[in-house]
Amino acid sequence: MKTALRLLAALVAVTLLAAATYTGNVVAGMHDAPQTSGTIAGMGVREPVRILRDGRGVPHIRAQNMHDLFFAQGFVEGSDRLFQLDLTRRYVLGELAEILGSPLLSTDEAARTIPVRTMVARQWDALDTSDRRMLQAFADGVNAAMKHEPTPPEFRLLAYHPKPWRPQDALVVGMATVIDLTDTSKSAPSRCIVQREPRSTRRQHSSWVVAVRHCGAARQRPLLGPLKNHFRSIHIRVVGV
Secondary structure, three states: HHHHHHHOOOOHHHHHHHHHHHHHHHHHHOOOOOOOEEEEEEEOOOOOEEEOOOOOOOEEOOOOOHHHHHHHHHHHHHOOOHHHHHHHHHHHHOHHHHOOOOOHHHHHHHHHHOOOHHHHHHHHHHOOOOHHHHHHHHHHHHHHHHHHOOHHHHHOOOOOOOOOOOOOHHEEEEEEEHHOOOOOOOOOHHHHHHHHHOHHHHHHHHHHHHHHHHHHHHHOOOOOHOOOOEEEEEEOOOOOO
C-alpha cells in the first residue's frame, strides 16, 4: 500500500513538474522578442548589413550585394514571422494535422490533391543558378534566425520545433495562392449563379464593394510621415570586420 502511494505521489510530482516547465517555457516565449538593435556577428554575410526598424517595427534592409540582401530578408522574416512561414508551408504540403490534430485531416487531404512537390521540383529545375543562389541565401537567413532568435511562443505552445527552411520552401509557400484559387466542385457552379443574378442585384453588389473600398481608402495613413526619422537598427557584420 505504501509503495503504491509513493509511486502515485512520484507520478503526480513528475506531472506537476512537467506542467510547470511547459507553462514556464510558453510564458517565457511570450516575453522574449527578436533583437532589433545592436550588432550580430558571424551570420554568413559577405559585407556588413544594416536592418533598420521604423516606429511601426517594419524592417528596412541596407545591403551591399544581392546575396546579403536576400539573407537579411530571410533573417527578418524568420525573426518576425517564423510560425507563419512554417504554418503556410505545412498548409501547402498538407501537414497541418501533425501539429494541430485530426480536425485538420480534411484540410491536409484537400491540399495533397495538388501535386505541389512535383510542381515545385519542376520550378526549381527551371531556375537559373543566380535565382537558386538567392533562394539559398534567403533560406540561410531564415535558418540563422531560427538559431539566433528566441523560439516564438506558438512553437512552445504546440511543443514542436520547425524543420530547417530549404530554398525550395520559398516556392512551396508561393503555392498557397494556387491552392486558395483552385476551384472545387461547388465553387464553379456558385460563381455561375452569381453571374446570372439580375443586373439590379449585381449593381447593389458593385456599390457595396465600392463603398467598402472607399471606407478603406479613407482610413489609410501616410506610410512614413513623422516616423521617418525614428529608426532602431541592427547591424550584421562579417567576422573580423
